[in-house]
Amino acid sequence: MKLILGNKNYSSWSLRGWLACKQSGLPFEEIMVPLFGEDWDERKKNHEEIAPSSGKVPVLWDGDAVVWDSLAIIEYLADKVGRDRFWPKADDARAMARSMVAEMHSSYLALRSECPMNMRAEVEGVELSAAARADVVRILTLWAEARARFGQGGPFLFGTYSAADIIYAPVVSRFMTYGIGVPGFALAYMEAVWDHEWLQSWLHAAEAEDWTIEQYETPVRK
Numbered sequence: 001m002k003l004i005l006g007n008k009n010y011s012s013w014s015l016r017g018w019l020a021c022k023q024s025g026l027p028f029e030e031i032m033v034p035l036f037g038e039d040w041d042e043r044k045k046n047h048e049e050i051a052p053s054s055g056k057v058p059v060l061w062d063g064d065a066v067v068w069d070s071l072a073i074i075e076y077l078a079d080k081v082g083r084d085r086f087w088p089k090a091d092d093a094r095a096m097a098r099s100m101v102a103e104m105h106s107s108y109l110a111l112r113s114e115c116p117m118n119m120r121a122e123v124e125g126v127e128l129s130a131a132a133r134a135d136v137v138r139i140l141t142l143w144a145e146a147r148a149r150f151g152q153g154g155p156f157l158f159g160t161y162s163a164a165d166i167i168y169a170p171v172v173s174r175f176m177t178y179g180i181g182v183p184g185f186a187l188a189y190m191e192a193v194w195d196h197e198w199l200q201s202w203l204h205a206a207e208a209e210d211w212t213i214e215q216y217e218t219p220v221r222k
Helices: 012-024 040-046 070-081 091-106 109-114 130-153 163-177 184-195 197-208
Strands: 002-005 029-032 059-062 065-068
Touching: 002 012, 012 070, 012 163, 012 197, 059 070, 065 070, 070 091, 070 163, 091 130, 091 163, 109 130, 130 163, 130 184, 163 184, 184 197
Parallel strands: 002 029
Antiparallel strands: 002 059, 059 065
16 A cells, blocks of 8 residues: 655644554555645646545545545445444444544534644643634644543553554644643543654654645644
């Protein structure tokens, strides 16, 4: 398999696709496509490996099969290796995990726009809009419920590492980058995600990148 990625410091969706591949246990090759460089418009039209996605990353190639969108990649890999590797076994836990993943995939636009992922940065004094603060409260509420109901088997949202942790890993990164205050249970969860060997590997690679994307370096201030 080949996974086409954007810049590791900034590309939250690439992180999700990469974590999904790691969770699958299947071998894969990484191909980096720097986002928003001077030749980006030309590159995304002519790079045959990202063309099927209209220039968006990540893109997973598995032989002749091509999958883009992080959630689609999770589902494709779950079909290949067994759904229990990605989703809780119990119906009630799996139902909540799927709902949380879908909500993250389609929501929290204010938080995303005001706090773009920037794993190398430590930003102080960010004043969130009311909409972004509501996103934070909603996320923390979901985390609290998942941990209280289903987190007895380990430090992650549903105990063991799952698709939910893959999808919310960039949120953990955002909360840490922008110093967003969270209660103790959430901090413990964030530390478990942040200290995971896969995320640490991604972080080290992000820190080694030698380019910046200015539009993601300055958060929107409200």
